[in-house]
Amino acid sequence: MTARVPRVLAIAGTDPTGGAGQHADLKSIAAMGGYGMSAVTAVVVQNTVGVRSIHVPPVEFLSAQLDAVAEDVEIDAVKIGMLGSVPVIEAVARWLGTHRPPVVVLDPVMVATSGGRLLEREAEDALRSMLGLADLITPNLQELAVLAGEDPASSWAEALAQGHRVARAHGTLVLVKGGHLTGDRTPDALVGPDDPEPLVAFDGARVPTENSHGTGCSLSSALATLQVRHEDWPRSLQIARDWLRGALEAAGELSVGHGSGPVHHFHHVQDALEAWGTAPERFSDELWEASAAVRREIEELEFVRLLGDGRLEPERFLAYLDQDLQYLDGYSRALAQLAARAPDEEQRLFFAAGAVSCTETEAQLHRARLRHAEDGAARDGLGEVTRRYTAFLLAATAAEPYPVGLAAVLPCYWVYADVGRHLGELAAAGGTGAHPYADWLATYADEGFQEATRTARRLLDAAAREAPAGVRERMREVFLEACALERDFFAAPVAERRLAGTDRIE
Numbered sequence: 447m448t449a450r451v452p453r454v455l456a457i458a459g460t461d462p463t464g465g466a467g468q469h470a471d472l473k474s475i476a477a478m479g480g481y482g483m484s485a486v487t488a489v490v491v492q493n494t495v496g497v498r499s500i501h502v503p504p505v506e507f508l509s510a511q512l513d514a515v516a517e518d519v520e521i522d523a524v525k526i527g528m529l530g531s532v533p534v535i536e537a538v539a540r541w542l543g544t545h546r547p548p549v550v551v552l553d554p555v556m557v558a559t560s561g562g563r564l565l566e567r568e569a570e571d572a573l574r575s576m577l578g579l580a581d582l583i584t585p586n587l588q589e590l591a592v593l594a595g596e597d598p599a600s601s602w603a604e605a606l607a608q609g610h611r612v613a614r615a616h617g618t619l620v621l622v623k624g625g626h627l628t629g630d631r632t633p634d635a636l637v638g639p640d641d642p643e644p645l646v647a648f649d650g651a652r653v654p655t656e657n658s659h660g661t662g663c664s665l666s667s668a669l670a671t672l673q674v675r676h677e678d679w680p681r682s683l684q685i686a687r688d689w690l691r692g693a694l695e696a697a698g699e700l701s702v703g704h705g706s707g708p709v710h711h712f713h714h715v716q717d718a719l720e721a722w723g724t725a726p727e728r729f730s731d732e733l734w735e736a737s738a739a740v741r742r743e744i745e746e747l748e749f750v751r752l753l754g755d756g757r758l759e760p761e762r763f764l765a766y767l768d769q770d771l772q773y774l775d776g777y778s779r780a781l782a783q784l785a786a787r788a789p790d791e792e793q794r795l796f797f798a799a800g801a802v803s804c805t806e807t808e809a810q811l812h813r814a815r816l817r818h819a820e821d822g823a824a825r826d827g828l829g830e831v832t833r834r835y836t837a838f839l840l841a842a843t844a845a846e847p848y849p850v851g852l853a854a855v856l857p858c859y860w861v862y863a864d865v866g867r868h869l870g871e872l873a874a875a876g877g878t879g880a881h882p883y884a885d886w887l888a889t890y891a892d893e894g895f896q897e898a899t900r901t902a903r904r905l906l907d908a909a910a911r912e913a914p915a916g917v918r919e920r921m922r923e924v925f926l927e928a929c930a931l932e933r934d935f936f937a938a939p940v941a942e943r944r945l946a947g948t949d950r951i952e
């Protein structure tokens with residue numbers, strides 16, 4: 447693995463809306479930690495809706511661009527995209543013959559997602575004849591069929607076999623991509639010339655989005671950049687896929703164009719932008735700020751302090767767990783209601799999985815702890831706060847507009863995760879001695895839970911962007927009400943004991 451910043455040259459066409467071609471390449475190279483350079487093959491008048499016209503500058507002009515870069519800069523990798531015509535293909539092939547960088551990725555661009563042709567039909571043979579100059583080619587399923595001179599594959603297994611035939615014919619690695627498969631999976635596999643079995647194969651659920659303009663360009667330039675650093679195609683593909691998935695998921699944040707919009711290449715720099723105070727304001731940021739006072743009250747609660755430093759009496763802890771178990775029953779139903787009303791598949795699956803996890807995983811852990819409790823005492827009935835909180839969640843997720851339901855369930859993810867962080871700090875400050883609730887506190891920090899919190903927050907922000915002002919106002923009210931209920935829930939193990947006159951903690 448090299449420590450240098452990879453210097454990557456994109457040889458491709460343009461897209462003035464910035465989602466595909468050169469523009470996607472430069473963003474992807476930078477997003478993967480590389481330094482991007484570009485030589486323009488064609489100036490394309492296009493947007494997210496369609497390709498309008500193409501201007502190909504004199505081919506000597508392209509050769510001059512390539513030479514200017516090569517004479518001045520040591521190039522670590524080249525990504526080749528739209529070539530368009532025979533003279534351009536020949537010029538690039540000639541240049542590669544004399545200046546071949548260590549990594550060459552060729553994306554055999556033929557037709558834009560929006561439908562316009564980007565490679566003249568009579569140039570297909572010339573493109574085929576330069577495949578052997580690349581280390582990796584990244585055709586989509588239609589392009590793969592053209593390169594193979596066959597009909598498009600009708601199944602994934604056929605696509606892999608076709609990929610192997612192309613790899614063998616040209617002695618190169620082929621990335622067989624499943625983006626154009628019908629169905630809810632998007633597999634990708636690397637197939638080499640020697641073995642019909644893929645070198646590596648990945649599978650994943652299709653991100654439900656219309657915004658996939660430039661995914662092919664972005665993936666291939668990300669791969670070229672990563673390969674310089676890792677010298678390991680499977681590893682490079684794994685990283686590029688994870689990043690591209692995030693870029694597809696966050697594409698809706700961009701609001702660019704009326705057609706198939708671009709992906710969000712820099713979705714992962716949100717944290718840095720926030721640290722500099724320059725990130726676009728998210729509705730959830732506003733809600734978080736509005737809930738600051740309640741969150742402080744939670745941190746100051748006696749129950750939270752004692753739980754954090756480990757002095758909480760086991761009986762209090764069990765009473766809390768008992769109420770939490772009953773709460774999870776209601777929360778699981780509320781998530782299932784949201785799943786039933788979700789506007790798309792991603793949200794339906796996310797909330798349905800959340801409902802299952804509450805009942806199958808978290809509630810089971812609680813039950814195990816309650817069963818293992820020494821006293822084995824019969825547990826209490828539904829507490830007053832538990833009843834209020836679950837009734838509130840069930841009403842909000844059943845009867846209010848869907849975005850309001852999202853605002854109702856978010857604090858249970860987010861405030862809970864934040865209290866968990868605070869408890870972790872208290873526990874750490876307590877020294878190295880055994881903490882009686884250490885294993886339970888660790889569940890707060892679980893990466894799966896943190897990830898679910900980020901997703902719930904992203905879904906709320908996306909819903910808020912589309913929601914009318916009145917609904918946003920209601921989202922705010924409901925979010926704050928849920929935060930107050932979180933506070934009351936953490937206060938209840940002490941407050942309700944006090945009411946019952948059995949308080950012993952001081």
Ligand SMILES: Nc1ncnc2c1ncn2[C@@H]1O[C@H](COP(=O)(O)OP(=O)(O)OP(=O)(O)O)[C@@H](O)[C@H]1O
Pocket residue numbers: 558559584585586587623624625626632633634651652653654655658659660661662663664665687690691694
């Ligand atoms: N909706 C999606 N969800 C998840 N991954 C996707 C989705 N659409 C495309 N991909 C991934 O994006 C990459 C590009 O795939 P695709 O087959 O769409 O290539 P392409 O047609 O060359 O791209 P382009 O849309 O730029 O022309 C692949 O890794 C594919 O798995």
Ligand SMILES: Cc1ncc(COP(=O)(O)O)c(N)n1
Pocket residue numbers: 458459460461466467468490492527528555557558559560564658659660661662663
């Ligand atoms: C200059 C250029 N190169 C490649 C593509 C393909 O990208 P997509 O299929 O996502 O439109 C494009 N539209 N424009």
